Amino acid sequence: MSSIAVSTTINDDDVEFLCQPDETLLDVLRNRLGLMGAKEGCGTGDCGACSSIVDGRVVCSCLVLGAEVEGKTVETIEGMADGSELHPLQRKFIEHAALQCGICTPGFLMAAKALLEKNPNPSETEIRFWLAGNLCRCTGYDKIVRAVQDAAAEMRGDAA
């Protein structure tokens, strides 16, 4: 198989890489670009641990070919914090202890970020349905939901 040259934008940086035709975006991020935040949980789009945002839509990067992101805009967990300043979602996940082992956390954060960009004031039900494609075996989800609600309130400028 011959390699494919891909030009794309990842976390506001112009990036060029070579990949195999059957190589997933997840494998490109982790194995070629050193962006290890997206995790491979299932590899079949069920667990959400590899969630990243492509052209504004949150997707499982295990179900996207690397070659497909030519000319697109990719956001990963590595671009979420502003330098050393954490995104409100990241901060609230820590404050609410919304993680234990942390494998699922980058995926939850990317999915939650996409939710709050679309809907700044989601109900608990909307949060739970939106995050149904992200699996966590540690927290029981309640702490994650509360962290997202709290981050949303802060981002809206509501008093805590």
Place this chain on the structure above:
Amino acid sequence: MRYERPQTIEDATALLAGGAGKSYVLAGGTDLLVRMQNDAFEADLIVDIKGIDGMGDIRRTNGDFVIGAGVPCAQLEETADLVAAWPGVVEGANLIGSTQIQGRCTVVGNLCNASPAADSVPAMVAADARVRIAGPDGTREAAILDIPTGPGKTSLGAGEIIEAVILPARPARSSDAYLRFTPRTEMDIAVVGVGVNLTLDDSGIITAARVALGAVGPKVMLVDAAAEAIIGTKLDDAALDALGEAASAAASPIDDKRGTVAFRKQVAGVLTRRAAQTAYTRAGGK
């Protein structure tokens, strides 16, 4: 394996028709990439159709909605006039998978994957939707119902690609609904799915109806007897009973751990009644 991203539909069909070995169309990839993870999967060519003009668009022409084969299902619910005209088609499509899957999966992919339980398909059959198919010999149209021929099998010929789904212009006082039963509330595959599409007259009498069942046979089915049971009625109790009985009778499901034959047949009747009531209310009936 080669990956190609042609810019025209002619190039895409030529690639598929001329490719030696196994070739696949890539749209949302939510089925294809899962299959690619399997060691036994073999492909010589993947043709990504999303670079072709119009594939990512939902267009309105003469009242028809034309949904390109690359449109992710999430885009359907973001299209307000489509939701207003075809709420049942949109709710079926939006039941496929998670948020992440919705950002990629397509109704054409759901159709061509040819699962008997495909959530977007019964509502599209009830809608009398058609597909536009590009092939080596030009373009043709076909009814949604004629695309799947059995589990994992379609009637598409070599080199043929479904370009778009066409939802027809519809009269006033028309609406539709899709309901499914799953053991879980989310992230599951239909045990029974039903799409109902109705048109009413000014007095609320049903003048046209189409009822389609999924997951209770090797392929989606259009149940004429169910439609006939409610045409000419105001969906009164007697009509609903006849509708439910016709749907249950038409269902020919398998028996497995997710539902027995008797259970699925009963649920087919119950869901058909409920979907018809929802469609009736949406169409302005009281």
